[in-house]
Amino acid sequence: MNMLVTPDVPDMPAEFKSTYERQQRAYRSKRNPSYEERRQDLRQLHRLIAENHDALISAVSQDYGGRASFETKLAELLGAQDAALDAIKHLRGWMKPSKRSVDLTQYPLAKAWTFPQPVGVVGIVVPWNFPIAMAFQPMICAFAAGNRVMVKMSENSGTLARLLKQLAARYFPEDKLAFFEDGGGRGPAFTQLPFDHLFFTGSPATGKAVMANAARNLTPVTLELGGKSPCIVGPDYSMKKAAERIMWAKMFNAGQICTNVDYLMLPEGRIDEFIHEAQLIAGKRYPDILNGDYTAIIDQRQYDRIQATLADALARGATAINLCVGQSGDPARRIFPPHAVLGVTESMEIMQREIFGPLLPIMTYSSKEEVVEYIGDRHRPLALYVYSDDKALQDYYLNNTISGGVGINESVLQGGLHSLPFGGTGHSGMGHYHGLEGFLTFSKLRPVFKQSPWRSLDMLMPPYSGSAGKMLNFMLKRKS
Structure with missing residues (x-):
C-alpha cells in the first residue's frame, strides 16, 4: 500500500504534496463510497461541463490560437457528458459483487465472490490535443470506481487549466478533485507522487519516463500513447x-x-x-x-x-x-x-x-x-x-x-x-478505460472466499493412507 507521506523529491511543488496528502486522508476516512455518493459525484462532473460550455470552448480556443468550436463541442463536451450519463446508468450493476464457483475440495457449501473497491487517489496526466475529453473521460471512470483524483493539465492548456481549477472548486472539495497547471518542469514531479493509480496520455517517449517514475513507488499505470496507425x-x-x-x-x-x-x-x-x-x-x-x-x-x-x-x-x-x-x-x-x-x-x-x-x-x-x-x-x-x-x-x-x-x-x-x-498495446500503451473497463481499471477487484461451518476439505485430512487417499483418487478420476 502506498504510504501517506510523499517522496523526498527536491523540486516537488508544495501544492502537489499538500493536496495529495489531503486526498489520502479523505480516502482513508471513507474507503468505499456508497452508490449514492458516487452517483452524485458523476452528476457533479456532468453539471460542471454542461453548465460551462461557453467558457470551456473559449479557453480551449485561446490555448490553440484558434480551435473550431464545433469540434470542441462534438469531440469533447458531447462525449464527456454522454460518458458521465452512461456511467450513472450502469453504475449500480458495475458495483455489484460477482459470484464465482468453488472447486471440488470446497463443494458444496463454501462461497466465493469478487467485489470492486476503489484504489484510493488517482493521478491523471492530460495531453493538449483534447484536453477536456482526456481529463474527464478517465476521471469519470475513476469517480465511478469511488476514487479521488488529481489532474495535471498540459503546459499548452494553461488557459483551460486555470479555468478548470476555478470551476472544480465550485463543484467539489479539493480532497475529492483538484486540477493543476503545468510549466517549469512540474510534470516529472507530479508522476513521482505515490498515487494508487497513474493514468497518462502522451507520447511513447514521455510514457517511458512516466512509467519509470511510477515504478519507484510500484504505482500501477495506464499508458495511452500513440504511434503510427x-x-x-x-x-x-x-x-x-x-x-x-x-x-x-x-x-x-x-x-x-x-x-x-x-x-x-x-x-x-x-x-x-x-x-x-x-x-x-x-x-x-x-x-x-x-x-x-x-x-x-x-x-x-x-x-x-x-x-x-x-x-x-x-x-x-x-x-x-x-x-x-x-x-x-x-x-x-x-x-x-x-x-x-x-x-x-x-x-x-x-x-x-x-x-x-x-x-x-x-x-x-x-x-x-x-x-x-x-x-x-x-x-x-x-x-x-x-x-x-x-x-x-x-x-x-x-x-x-x-x-x-x-x-x-x-x-x-x-x-x-x-x-x-x-x-493500446506494446509501444502504443497498456491498460484500458471507457465504460466497464475503465471502472475496473480504477478498482481493485477483490476476491473473497467464505468457508462454511462444515467443509469437505476435512475429508482429506491425514493420515492419507485411509479414506483421504481414496477420496483424492476419486476426485482425480472425476477430472480425468
Missing part, C-alpha cells in the same frame, strides 16, 4: 467513400489526434483516384480554411515540427500535394493545410514517428500479405483501419495484425464509444 483501403472498396471518411478524420482538429490515420495503404495504381476524391472533399468541406472551421496547430514548436517533417520528406525525394487546392494556409495563425505525401521511404522522418498533424503519407501494395508483413514489422499501433466490404478480407486483417483498436470502414470513431475499451 495504418489505414488500408481494400481493392473492392469505393475510393470516393474511403476518401470522404479518411479526410474527415485527417482534417478534424487539423489531424492532431492520437488515433488518426498516420499512413495510408492503397492498392497499386489507385493513388491518383484517391487524390482526386480527397481534393474534391477538402474543397467542398473547407472552401476557406481561414474561416474558423479548420483548427490551428497548437503552438509554434509543433507547427515548425510539421513543416520540418514535410521538408525532410521532400529533400529525400518525396512529393507533396496540397489537398486544399489553392489555399496556402496562414503561418502567422499556424493554419497548415492537409498534404498528401507520395513516394515516402523509411529513411524519412515522416515514417519514423507519429505525425500528429495534417500530413498523410500514401503507400501502395500489391497483396494483403505484403500489408500484414509491413505492419507486423513495426511497433504495434494504437489503431488500425480497414476499408473493405469483403468479410474475408476484414477477418484476414483482424486475425493477422495487432493494434489497440480497430475501425472497419471508419476512422477514429471507435475511440469514442463508451461500450468499447480504449487502450
